[in-house]
Every structure is written in C-alpha cells, then in structure tokens.
Amino acid sequence: MSETTLYDAIVIGSGMTGGWAAKELTEKGLKTLVLEAGRSIVPEEDYVEHVPAWEMKFRGTGDRLRMRNDQPIQSTCYACDEWSSKFFVSDREHPYTTEAGKPFRWIRGRQVGGRSIMWGRQSYRWSDLDFEANLRDGTAIDWPIRYADIAPWYDHVEQFAGISGEALGLPQLPDSKFLPPMELNCAEKVVREAMAKHFPGERVLTIGRAAILTQNHGGRAACHYCGPCERGCITRSYFSSVNATLPAAEKTGRMTLRPYSVVHSLIFDARTRKATGVRVIDAQSRAALEFHGKVIFLCASALESVRILFNSSTTEFPNGLANSSGELGHNLMDHIMGAGAVATIPGNEDRIVLGRRPNGVYMPRFRNVKTRHREFLRGYAFQGGAERDGWDRGVKQTGFGANFKQSISRPGPWRFTFYGFGECLPNRNNYIEIDKEKMDAWGIPVLKIHCAWSENELALREDMKITAAEMLAAAGGLKIETFMEEDPPGFAIHEMGTARMGRDAKTSVLNAHNQAHDVKNLFITDGGAMVSSSCVNPSLTYMALTARACDYAVTQMKKGEL
Amino acid sequence: MMNRRDALQLLATGAALQLAPAKMMAAFREARAVLAAQSTLKTLDLHQDATVKAMAEMILPRTETPGAADVGAADFIDLMLTEWYQDSERSRFLAGLTDVDARSQDLFHNDFVECTANQQAVILNQLGEQMIEDELTRAEAAKSVGPPPEASSSFYSMLRWLTLTAYYTSEDGATLELHYQIIPDRHAGCVEITLPKEALPKEGPQPQ
Numbered sequence: 001m002s003e004t005t006l007y008d009a010i011v012i013g014s015g016m017t018g019g020w021a022a023k024e025l026t027e028k029g030l031k032t033l034v035l036e037a038g039r040s041i042v043p044e045e046d047y048v049e050h051v052p053a054w055e056m057k058f059r060g061t062g063d064r065l066r067m068r069n070d071q072p073i074q075s076t077c078y079a080c081d082e083w084s085s086k087f088f089v090s091d092r093e094h095p096y097t098t099e100a101g102k103p104f105r106w107i108r109g110r111q112v113g114g115r116s117i118m119w120g121r122q123s124y125r126w127s128d129l130d131f132e133a134n135l136r137d138g139t140a141i142d143w144p145i146r147y148a149d150i151a152p153w154y155d156h157v158e159q160f161a162g163i164s165g166e167a168l169g170l171p172q173l174p175d176s177k178f179l180p181p182m183e184l185n186c187a188e189k190v191v192r193e194a195m196a197k198h199f200p201g202e203r204v205l206t207i208g209r210a211a212i213l214t215q216n217h218g219g220r221a222a223c224h225y226c227g228p229c230e231r232g233c234i235t236r237s238y239f240s241s242v243n244a245t246l247p248a249a250e251k252t253g254r255m256t257l258r259p260y261s262v263v264h265s266l267i268f269d270a271r272t273r274k275a276t277g278v279r280v281i282d283a284q285s286r287a288a289l290e291f292h293g294k295v296i297f298l299c300a301s302a303l304e305s306v307r308i309l310f311n312s313s314t315t316e317f318p319n320g321l322a323n324s325s326g327e328l329g330h331n332l333m334d335h336i337m338g339a340g341a342v343a344t345i346p347g348n349e350d351r352i353v354l355g356r357r358p359n360g361v362y363m364p365r366f367r368n369v370k371t372r373h374r375e376f377l378r379g380y381a382f383q384g385g386a387e388r389d390g391w392d393r394g395v396k397q398t399g400f401g402a403n404f405k406q407s408i409s410r411p412g413p414w415r416f417t418f419y420g421f422g423e424c425l426p427n428r429n430n431y432i433e434i435d436k437e438k439m440d441a442w443g444i445p446v447l448k449i450h451c452a453w454s455e456n457e458l459a460l461r462e463d464m465k466i467t468a469a470e471m472l473a474a475a476g477g478l479k480i481e482t483f484m485e486e487d488p489p490g491f492a493i494h495e496m497g498t499a500r501m502g503r504d505a506k507t508s509v510l511n512a513h514n515q516a517h518d519v520k521n522l523f524i525t526d527g528g529a530m531v532s533s534s535c536v537n538p539s540l541t542y543m544a545l546t547a548r549a550c551d552y553a554v555t556q557m558k559k560g561e562l
Numbered sequence: 563m564m565n566r567r568d569a570l571q572l573l574a575t576g577a578a579l580q581l582a583p584a585k586m587m588a589a590f591r592e593a594r595a596v597l598a599a600q601s602t603l604k605t606l607d608l609h610q611d612a613t614v615k616a617m618a619e620m621i622l623p624r625t626e627t628p629g630a631a632d633v634g635a636a637d638f639i640d641l642m643l644t645e646w647y648q649d650s651e652r653s654r655f656l657a658g659l660t661d662v663d664a665r666s667q668d669l670f671h672n673d674f675v676e677c678t679a680n681q682q683a684v685i686l687n688q689l690g691e692q693m694i695e696d697e698l699t700r701a702e703a704a705k706s707v708g709p710p711p712e713a714s715s716s717f718y719s720m721l722r723w724l725t726l727t728a729y730y731t732s733e734d735g736a737t738l739e740l741h742y743q744i745i746p747d748r749h750a751g752c753v754e755i756t757l758p759k760e761a762l763p764k765e766g767p768q769p770q
Contacts (some may be wrong), residue, residue, distance in 0.1 A: 050744050059638065060731060064646050161715075183751030224751040348752065355749035391730045391740070395723045396697070398690030400621040400683075407728075408737050411755075476584035 001291040005258070007033040008557075010278055010293035012263050012308065016539055017526045017546045018299035019241025020157065022249035023075035024256075024550035027296070030557075033291055035245075035261040035280060037300075038110030041117070041242050047232025048083045054057050056082050071078035077107045077493070079118045079230035086228075087111060087118050093441035097448045100333055103488035104449040106303065106495070112259055113242035114301075115493070118230040121238050121358070121538040122383065123163045123211045125154050125174040129369065130534035133423075137377050140331065140426040143531045144503045144512035147174065153544035153551075160248075161239040161543065162217040164359075167207030169270070173364040173536065180214045182359050183206045185413035186348035187386035195363075203366050203471065207382065208359040211239035211540075220244065227356030238358070260284050260443045266296060274521045275321070281442045293561055295521045295553055299546065302304070302332070302527035303432060306498045307447050311436045322499075322516040328509050330431040331450070333424040333499055333533040335492035336380075336457040338485030340418040341468035343477025345386060352388060352411055360385035361440020366534050367463065376459040380535045382424035382468065386414050418471065420464030423535040425456055426497055430489070451489045494538050496527030514549035521562045525549045605643040605652065610659050611636055612675045617662070618725040620682060625635040627739045630725055634730035639724045646757020651720070662689070 008030035011021045017525050019403045020036060025032045053060040062082040067075040074080045074088035089108045097105050109115040120211025128147045133143040151174070158177040166181040182191060184207055192205040212229070215222050220243065221235040236243035249255040260283040267277040267290065277292035289488075298305040306329050312321040320328045360383050367379035394404065435448035451460075472480050502508025505517035515531050516522040525546035527538060534541075556562045573652040603611055617641070618630035643652050662685060670681045677685070695715050715723070729735040736742040 052733070052736065052742075052744055054733040054736065058646060059727060061646065061727065063644075065648070183749070186752035189752065199565070224745055225750075226745050350755055352755050353749075353751055354753055355746035357749060357751070358629050391726055392723075394726055395719060398687070398694060400686055400690075402623055402625045405622050405625060405739075409730075 001287060003292070003388040004065060005033075005292070007031055007291065007293040008252075009295045009297060009553075010035065010175050010452075011299055012278065012305070013037075013114060013148045013301065014112050014241055014246065014257065014300070014524070015109070015299065016119065017112065017298070017392055017542050019116060019245035019249070020301050020543050020546040021104060021297040021550055022241075022255055023160075023245040023527060024547050025554065026252040026254040028550065028554045029254070030295075030554065032249070032256070032433075033293060034255060035251070035263055035278065035281065036110075036112050036114075036257065036259045038114075038259060038263045038490060040259045041112045042141065043232060043234055043236075043242065046086075047234050049226055049228050049231040049233060051083065051231075058082055067507045071321035073105060074107060074418060076105065076491070079103055080122075080371055081230075083228065083231040086116055094446075095438055095440060096446050097435045097438055099448070099450045102452045104451045105488050105490040106449070107490070107493045108301075112246070112257065113132075113240050116240035117232065119160045119240070119493075119539060121210045121212055121229060122362070122537040123158075123161070123165075123176070123209050123486075124362075124536045125176055126150075126534050126536055126541050127172050127174050127289070128540075129365075129531060130536065133378060133534075134426070136269065139377070139532070140502070141427075141504070141507050141531060144501050144508075149512070150541070150544050150548065153548040154540065157540065160218065161211050161244060161540075162213045162220070163211055163540070164207075164214040166206050168204060168206055168364075170204070170364055172369050176209060176540075178209070179217060182210070182357055183207070184361065185353045185386055186351045187345035187416050188361050190345050190347060191386070191416055191471075191475045193360075195431050195471065196417075198474040199366075199471070201394035202370070203363060203433060205361055205363050208362045208385075210359040212358060213237045218244075223359060224359070225355030227358055227495070229358045251446065257522045261289075262289075263308050264442075264444055265308060266321055267292075268312065268314050268317070268519065270314065270316055270486050273519065275519050281424070281444070282446070283442065286442070295557065296523070297546075297550075297553075298522065298524045298528075299526050302495045302498045302530075303447060303449075305524050305528050306432060306445075307527055308433070309499070317518070319499065321323065321447040322522060323517040325509055325516050327428075327500060327504055327507060329433060329498050331426040331434060331497040332426045332430040332451050332495065333426055333497040333530070334451075334489045335494045335533060335535065336422040336424055336453055336461050336489075337420060337492045339420050339461045339464040339468070339483065341465065341472050341480055341482045342417040343472035343475075343480040344413045344414055344467045345416050345477055346414075348414060351498050367460075376463065377425065378456070378460070378535065380420045380460050380464055382418045382420050382464070384417040384419045386416040388414055390413055401495050416472065416475070416477065418464075418468035420461065420468065421492065421537070422457060422460035422464065424489075425453055425454055425532045426500070426532055432498060449490075453489060456500065494527070494533070495534060496530040496538060499528035500531045502531065513552040513560050514545055515552070523549050523553055565597050595680055602637070603640050605656075605717070606636070609673070610656065611640065613662060613673075614639055614721070616675050616682065616721045617686070617721060618728070620679075620686060621722065621725050622729045628734045630729050631755075633729055635725050635728035638728040638732075642724055654718055655720055658721070661717065665689075692716070693718045694720075 009025045009032045011034045014036040022034045073091045080088045131143045163176045163177040167175040193203045223237040262281045264279040266275045269276045275296045280289040290361045310320040363382040365379040365381045391408045394408035430451040432447045434445045438446045499509040501510040514523045615636045620637040622630040663673045
C-alpha cells in the first residue's frame with residue numbers, strides 16, 4: 001500500500017538525532033514524517049522513576065529468568081533493570097550475528113524516543129584535538145570539518161537541550177553554554193583538590209557535563225534529584241527526544257509521527273538519482289507500506305541506518321545504496337571502557353549527600369594532549385565519582401543482630417571510582433554486513449558484525465588502570481583496587497563510523513554536511529557519520545551535526561538544489 | 563473448625579500441652595493443616611519457612627524499627643526461590659537449610675528453630691566463618707591455573723543477600739530505617755549528618 005502524501009521530509013528514527021531532525025525540519029517549515037520502528041511512549045504511563053522498589057515484584061532485582069531468556073544481551077546493560085527493561089529490545093525479536101571469536105554487544109531501544117530515554121546524559125563538545133586527530137597521526141581519512149564549523153551548532157543545541165556543567169577553558173574539551181553545575185560531593189572535592197595539587201595544569205576533576213536541567217529551562221522543570229533517569233522523567237528535566245525535541249516538533253503542527261513503522265529499505269529512482277521514499281513494514285499488522293518524501297534523514301543509529309542502506313541495494317548500487325565508495329558499514333568504532341580503580345577516601349565520615357545526583361564526575365583527557373605518549377595514540381577520559389557504601393556491604397560481612405543492623409543502616413566509607421573511556425581508532429577491518437541467513441521478527445535480514453579491539457585500544461585500557469590507581473594514591477585513597485572489565489566492543493553504546501563523512505566521494509559516504517555523496521537528498525546524521533571516535537561521549541556532537549545538516553538541507557531545498 | 567488465628571495461637575502458646583497426649587497430637591496436626599492450607603508458600607515447606615524466618619530475624623531483628631519478620635522477608639525469599647533463581651540455585655539453598663538443621667542436631671540435638679537464641683547464634687557464627695573460608699578458597703582458585711572456580715554463592719551468602727534485600731527494599735526498611743525519600747527535599751553534595759533526617763544514597767540492591 002502506498003500513501004499518496006508527498007512529505008517534504010522523512011526522518012527515520014525518533015531517538016537522539018531523529019528527534020532533532022524532526023524539530024529542526026518542522027520549525028523550518030517542512031511537512032515531516034517521522035518513522036519509528038517501536039511503540040509510542042506515554043510519559044504518564046511509561047515513566048516509572050517514582051515507583052519505589054517495594055512496589056516492584058522482585059524489589060528491583062529484575063525478572064531474572066525472563067530477562068535471561070528474552071534479553072540476555074540487553075540485560076547486561078546497567079540501565080536495563082526491573083523498571084526500565086521495557087525500554088530495551090527483545091533479543092529474540094532483534095537478533096544479529098557476529099564473527100566467531102569476535103563478540104559485539106549491541107544495546108538497543110526501539111520506541112518513540114529510542115535510546116534517548118535511557119542514555120547516560122553525559123554531554124561534551126569535541127575539539128580540534130579530535131577533528132584533526134586522523135590527519136595528525138595519519139590514520140584513516142581526515143574529517144571534512146573542524147571545530148569552528150560545528151561550534152555554532154553546539155551553541156544551538158545546548159541552548160535548547162540545557163547542559164549543566166562547569167566552564168574550565170580547556171582546549172581539549174571546549175566549554176558549552178552551561179546551566180549551573182551540579183555540586184561535587186565531599187570525597188569528590190577531596191580528590192579534586194589532590195589533582196590540582198599533584199597534577200597541576202594536567203589533570204582536572206570536574207562535575208559531569210550533563211543534559212540535565214539545574215534550573216527551569218524552556219518550559220521544562222529543574223531536576224528534583226530522585227535519581228534513576230533511565231526510567232523516565234515526568235518533569236522532563238533531562239534531555240530526550242520525548243521530553244524535548246519531539247514536543248517542539250509537534251507544536252509546529254507539521255510533524256506526522258508514525259510508530260510501529262519498521263523501515264525495510266529506501267526507494268531509489270535511478271533517473272533522478274534520488275531516494276524518493278521508504279518501504280515500511282507495519283510492526284503490528286505486518287502490512288507492507290510505502291511513504292514518499294523530498295528529502296530523507298536516516299537517524300536510526302550507526303548500525304540500523306546502514307542496515308537499511310544495505311537492504312536498499314539496486315542494480316546501480318549492488319553493495320548498498322549510497323555505497324559507491326565501498327566504505328559503507330566499515331570503520332565501526334565504539335569506546336573502550338571499563339578499566340580504572342576504586343579507593344576509600346578517608347575523612348568526612350560525619351557528612352553525607354542529600355538527594356540522588358544523576359551525574360558523576362569527569363576528568364578530561366590528559367594523554368597525548370601536551371606531550372606525546374610512547375606506547376599509544378590518542379587518549380582517554382575518566383568518568384566516575386564517589387558515594388558512601390550502602391547496606392549491601394552487609395551481605396559479605398558475617399555479623400547479625402541489633403548492632404549489625406544499626407551499623408549497616410548507616411552510611412559506609414566514601415568510595416571513589418575512576419572509570420575510563422578510551423578512543424577507538426577507525427579500522428576498515430571492523431565492519432558490518434548483511435547476514436543473508438538470518439531474519440528479524442519482521443522478516444528483514446539482520447546484521448553480521450565484525451569488530452575487535454586493536455593493540456592501541458588495549459594499551460589505552462591498560463594505562464587507564466595504572467593512572468587511576470596513581471591518582472587515588474595521590475589523593476590519599478586507602479584500599480585501592482584496580483579493575484579491568486574485559487567488555488567486547490559495543491558495550492559503551494557509542495557505536496559509530498559506519499557511513500563516514502569525508503571530502504572525497506571515493507573514500508567516504510557523506511560529505512561535510514552529512515549528505516550522501518551518491519544520493520543528494522539523503523542525509524545520515526546519527527553516529528554513522530563519525531570519522532574518528534574521540535574519547536568523548538558523542539551524543540552532543542550527533543545533535544549538533546544533525547541540526548547543522550538540517551539547516552543545510554533546507555537551504556539547498558530553497559535554492560532548488562535538492 | 564479451627565481458624566488460622568486459633569491455629570497460630572495454639573502453636574505459639576503451647577495451649578495444646580494441657581490436652582491429653584492423643585488429643586494434643588490431633589490438635590497440632592489440625593493446626594498445621596489449617597496453616598498449610600492457607601499458606602501462599604510455593605517452594606518452602608512450613609518447617610523451611612520457619613527456619614528462614616528465624617534466621618532472617620536473627621540477622622535483622624526488630625529494634626526500635628521493624629525487623630525482617632515484620633516486613634515479610636520469608637515471603638520474599640519464597641518468591642525469589644520460586645521465580646527468580648534457577649533450579650540448581652534453588653536446590654543449593656534448600657540443601658543449605660537442611661545443613662543448618664544437621665549442624666544444630668549435631669551440636670544441640672535439636673532442629674534450628676527449636677534451639678535457644680544462644681545456640682542459634684553459634685550456628686550463624688559457624689555459617690559466617692564457612693562463608694569467609696569459601697570466599698578465600700574461591701579467590702585463591704581464581705589465581706591458579708585450571709578450570710575457573712565455582713562462581714556461585716553459598717547458601718549463607720544467598721540468605722544474607724535475600725534477607726538484606728527483603729528488608730531494605732521494603733517500605734518500612736527503606737523509609738523508617740534508611741529515611742529514604744522518593745523525592746528528596748533537596749540536593750546537596752556534602753552536608754553534616756543530622757539524625758534522623760539522614761538519608762542513604764543507595765536505593766537498589768546489588769545482585770550477587
């Protein structure tokens with residue numbers, strides 16, 4: 001069945017970037033269809049952040065046997081718990097395959113809002129240390145843009161989204177247009193002072209820069225510190241497309257949001273060399289539908305967007321639509337994480353935190369910033385923070401009785417954790433392809449993922465462990481323990497790079513405006529566009545690139561170029 | 563016909579002891595049958611339930627705040643054994659309960675629930691020592707070559723995790739004991755503890 005309406009724009013995906021595309025395009029006057037594969041979200045019903053543990057059947061420990069069966073991959077994510085597992089896909093309905101010996105953990109959300117509902121909210125600008133990185137060390141291809149190209153668009157998205165944080169004036173981590181920062185807690189203040197004393201001018205501890213409002217902003221309320229953002233937020237205090245961009249798009253009266261619309265492929269017209277529409281499978285009725293638009297924004301995530309393009313092959317593009325370069329699906333990156341150290345920070349035993357701050361601390365990258373490290377390229381940043389141990393410490397103790405109860409009901413020692421996130425180099429051998437043998441629940445061929453860490457990433461992870469312990473020692477930490485979680489790629493949930501930007505159509509999929517070299521009315525503005533990975537959380541950059549691409553697309557449309 | 567309340571009273575106060583032995587046994591049987599018929603337990607039998615209740619209350623007794631029994635810890639443990647644990651874990655837990663009685667029979671010639679408080683404390687201390695030893699053995703085995711050590715928790719550490727989780731995630735445990743507020747009064751990063759407004763930052767349990 002083919003709908004007769006010709007939309008000005010079709011946006012595929014309603015998550016982090018789809019929400020921005022919907023807002024920007026509708027606000028610029030475009031009649032826009034937003035296609036979302038998953039269900040609708042009704043905040044009043046679906047958000048469960050204020051449901052206490054005692055109202056949950058398993059008291060927050062999760063419906064373990066069901067999750068092991070339906071969500072064996074998703075449930076490894078910290079945010080996929082008894083409350084919020086409904087925001088993560090069923091692994092049985094959404095399979096993918098990997099090469100033997102190369103596991104990849106793909107964490108996904110399919111509903112209006114996508115993963116912007118459960119994201120970590122950490123929001124940082126990238127810098128020219130990142131945009132020039134490939135050129136400087138001769139890796140892959142150069143970014144076609146620099147910080148100056150994207151800076152006004154960071155301003156633009158930050159002013160709408162609301163980013164709280166502390167201005168530091170660091171070249172490697174440019175400041176945002178900040179709302180007031182959240183407060184460091186007692187032990188974090190101790191570590192911050194120690195860093196300033198022992199690593200002056202090199203290592204700075206600051207509060208996480210988070211897309212969480214610290215004051216009322218744009219019709220959304222300031223955070224009330226209930227804690228578990230990944231379960232939703234009825235006061236819309238953290239940024240998500242459901243909380244912020246989709247309501248703005250809705251307000252224009254120009255958005256048609258269609259949930260349960262699983263995009264199978266794009267329709268390509270070889271004569272005009274344009275993508276003229278989208279083939280959709282209705283997730284409920286299984287009906288095959290077609291929708292038509294003048295410009296198409298792929299915002300379905302680095303892996304899903306490319307899967308759609310692979311499934312859109314034509315005689316002209318036998319290896320995937322917009323893939324004359326052969327780079328589509330290649331250069332898959334994530335962040336390498338999970339190494340660091342934890343220690344007890346003595347002092348402040350008579351002090352506590354009030355409320356549950358949904359944010360940690362951040363230490364911007366310090367390796368290969370001013371000096372050159374001999375063992376690896378690029379660098380890493382630390383996230384983490386301190387909290388007082390809770391009652392669960394009593395499980396491993398042997399005490400019992402009234403004194404034991406009183407002791408573990410009181411706050412335990414201050415424990416501070418440094419947890420590293422390292423840059424991943426673009427590598428052509430890390431790639432995705434269609435697995436013709438396997439279909440998802442809608443009969444659409446799934447992805448086979450080939451991805452593994454390189455020596456450089458493993459060296460970064462080793463160094464994280466060492467520097468974390470060294471800093472905790474400098475801060476007077478006791479009982480210092482290092483750790484290294486050997487997670488496979490994907491688990492930082494920062495997958496990117498599969499449809500990279502570039503200056504040359506022979507070596508890249510997109511141009512400097514996220515526009516496909518091969519198909520002029522096709523834009524990819526999710527993580528697929530990234531040319532390198534930085535060590536910095538990418539969502540804010542995806543948002544800025546999306547807004548920038550929308551501005552360019554509308555300008556080109558007005559000029560009659562699209 | 564005896565009702566649940568009568569049955570509880572009979573068993574708790576020993577009122578039946580004043581009856582002739584034959585009648586007493588019949589009264590006990592009837593009382594147990596009444597309770598069993600009304601029990602919502604799915605995995606634990608009444609004796610196991612009584613043992614779990616007694617152990618949980620010893621770990622987290624009623625003080626000026628409610629204890630494990632007040633918040634129904636044993637019911638939560640029965641639910642977890644029925645719907646949360648895998649078969650092998652459930653078997654390990656139930657075998658652990660049997661072992662508790664074996665220990666108390668060995669030392670005091672009585673089932674755990676029939677022992678005095680002091681005798682029960684001896685058993686809990688033994689189980690605690692065993693838990694620490696197992697932990698060390700596992701840590702040592704993890705360092706050596708060969709097959710990876712058994713990662714599963716012992717009966718006693720399962721019981722402790724279940725009891726603490728049942729208590730601190732209950733409404734009374736969270737609000738009366740931890741002063742947990744769903745929506746806090748305010749956020750502040752570093753303030754002096756002012757009892758009884760002290761609020762623990764932790765809410766969720768940490769699965770074992």
